Amino acid sequence: MKLMKSKTPELLFSSLMIILVSITFSVTADESDKVINIYSERKEELIKPLLDRFSETTGIKVNMITAKGDALIKRLEIEGKNSPADILLTTDVARLYRAKSLELLQPIESDVIKAIVPANFRDTESTWFGLSLRARVIVYARDRVDPEDLSSYEALADPEWKGRVCVRSSSNAYNQSLVSSMIVHNGLEVTEDWAKGLVDNFARRPKGGDRDQIKAVAVGECDVALVNTYYLGGMLHSDIKAEKAAAEKVGLFWPNQSGRGAHFNVSGIGVTRSAVHVDAATRLIKFLLNDESQAWYAEANYEYPVKSGIPASATLQAWGDYKADPIKLDQLGQHNAEAVRLMDRAGWK
């Protein structure tokens, strides 16, 4: 029997260990105010260009990790006062509300910021601020649906839409925030009846993301779908011909325009309680709210700027004017768990 030469694996092992130790300890916190640490729910692709621009103009280095919002909140919670994070970036308001409820955020008092962000899109106690707006709208098959027949989210539960509605899973944060807003406006019982009616009208079991719903409308699996506008924007500018073609087959309808207005959520920002770079963090918030950054949200990801007076990109202009639901967004966070339970009861998978 041949005995294994033992030198090689040992050498390999010890060199790997040395690499490990050196990497572990090279990642140490930098106390100077020339650095800022971000936990981001927003995907790197959809925020890094802005952060790079921020570093260029201010000389402040940005460190970031991205992950699911609630996982990041859990990490903040566990790390406690020693957490290296200065900033929490999220893609919906319920996460911000949750972080605030867990006392993970600190207030940033700034008149400049308050003047830019409308009161309903920021926390009353200034622990978080909306940065960009995400509208949930109805898309319809241009060849089969007359937009005259569409009116409101509520009306999608009417019998005439039986077997014609597509929407993704109720695990999705934007469905949860939409239902939360309806609980606030219409009450729990009415909303539950509505959810049951909507589920009855589903053309198929909820699956996939918002782009999948748009595609389903385009191929005729359903006639209308509830989606966020920026997914439609992404498809209209897709490299893949089929995606683009699908997007061109659907129309965008702003619901509830004669009533309270369309449902909006925000992607937002908060400064953590453990933050040591508060000045840099405040500068970042202001930077993300300047005209250039605000226009970028619309150009790069077809979101609506939170700041008024920013000229809309061509894509957004084509979708026309709209009236937004003026609801105070922290109410959406408050009712989030209730909304999920309601959708469970209604059988919305």
Add this chain to the structure above:
Amino acid sequence: MSTTASAMTTSQRRLPGRSPSKTVLFVLASLISLPLLVVVFSIFNPAPEIWRHLLDTVLSEYISNSIKLMLGVGLLSLILGIVPAWLTTMFRFPLSKQLEWALLLPLAMPAYIIAYTYTGVLDASGPIQTLIRDLTGWGFRDYWFPEIRSMGGAITMLAFVLYPYIYLITRAAFINQSVCSLEAARTLGCGPWKVFFRIALPLARPGIIVGLSLVLMETLADYGTVQYFGISAFTTGIFRTWFGLGNSAAAAQLSALLMIFVAVLVYVEYWSRQKQRYHHISTRFSSLVQKPLHGYQAVIATIVCSLPVIAGFIIPVCFQMYWALLTYVDVIDSAFLTQIWHSVLLAALAAVIATALALFMAYGKRHTASTFTRLAVNISGMGYAIPGTVIAVGVMLPLAWVDKMVDSYFRSHFDVSTGLILSGTLFALLFAYTVRFLAVSLKTVDAGLTKIKPSMEEAGRSLGLSEFRLLRKVHIPMMRGSLLAAFLLVFVDVLKELPATLILRPFNFNTLAIRAYELANEERLADAACPSLAIVLVGIIPVIYLSQSISKSRPGHEFNA
């Protein structure tokens, strides 16, 4: 030349307690069990309202869907794994040499990537159905087409990428059976089918079960595929309870329930084979002569063995390549190279750690009588069934506790803050990988260890070898194949791992899996193709190497070379 592979009852020889390594073993096993125990202890933090709601509404569906998923994936993986393993071991047919290793390739394919890819292809708006509609003029409702995003679809996707575990281990078992027991059966008048069902399959059973349990655990832990397909399985329930209902305690309790379920499965499996130990009595083997197949038999064998490779690897890779060609200009940059390096580094480190630990623990478990130690070792092998995000939380809690202790000690004695020493470092990440993937290396190494007869150890001991030297001089050389398999399996698994990496990584530390996920999750399939392909390419190298080493591990190989 006789080999009798017999099921023999062994009274496992246990040494009188004298080695300090026993204590080390217990401490190590407990440390690795800790994150899992953190999850289990969440039971003592009751959330009755949430539980009432779950019981009233969705829990029964979570459970029944998870069971359906397990049954389906288990059955399909068994077929896809065992049949080609038998054919490539026993027969020679066109492409059989190539298929031997190609059948392992789907291991390199992350489940969520194959799910996204097949959806892109087979969905109503995908190229195939569009072509059907264009050619026939039919509308969407005028024809029937299998729905990819369904329970059946999820089962198929998972089985396509998980069957290699069964193939790998079963094939190694078939090879190790050697020709002798099979030929003995043949001379006694058994036909090929009878040899397969009466001799080969029962003898390979421990290996098949190891493979199957890895497949089932991975199925239970899967989140990406079931979530994308809109199937309410147990993992989707865990995250819905955590993210949607905002109750992480109840989510942890659901995870604990999942662990208890797995523990029962593990125990039943252990109990069912408790009385059986498989050792080859003879150490002399003749090399296996593969029977050449001709005519339609050869064609069928080639087709049967190619199908899993085509479905689990070639088709998805082709579509990935097509998409990658459309997007590589925007995606491949210097950051992309860094991500490759990070992925390889993490995978290699984690694989070394998991394999070394598995060797130590499997060996220690064999020689220690302590119930607690055995229990701790068994618990530490259960992380494979738990979603990565849950393990990540289980890892963060104890590490943060240590950090806080150290910090407050230094604050009070030296008036300096040490901040976070362990949390948010690669150490935390590697710890999580170990907890999650130790099952893979432990089971593989364990299977290798059972091949070493206690009598060999006794011979070594009687020659005065210390435990450590015994391990080095006898076990490691004899188990080289298993150790390599353990290393490479963990390597590939870490390469594909997403959720724990996502939340535990240090700042600015990106991997290929993260990049692929972020793009695919935004439903940008084409952009996700380059990082996905890179995962597959990096993963292929060890997979091919693994396959070569198994072929070489065939008994009698060195004597006949």
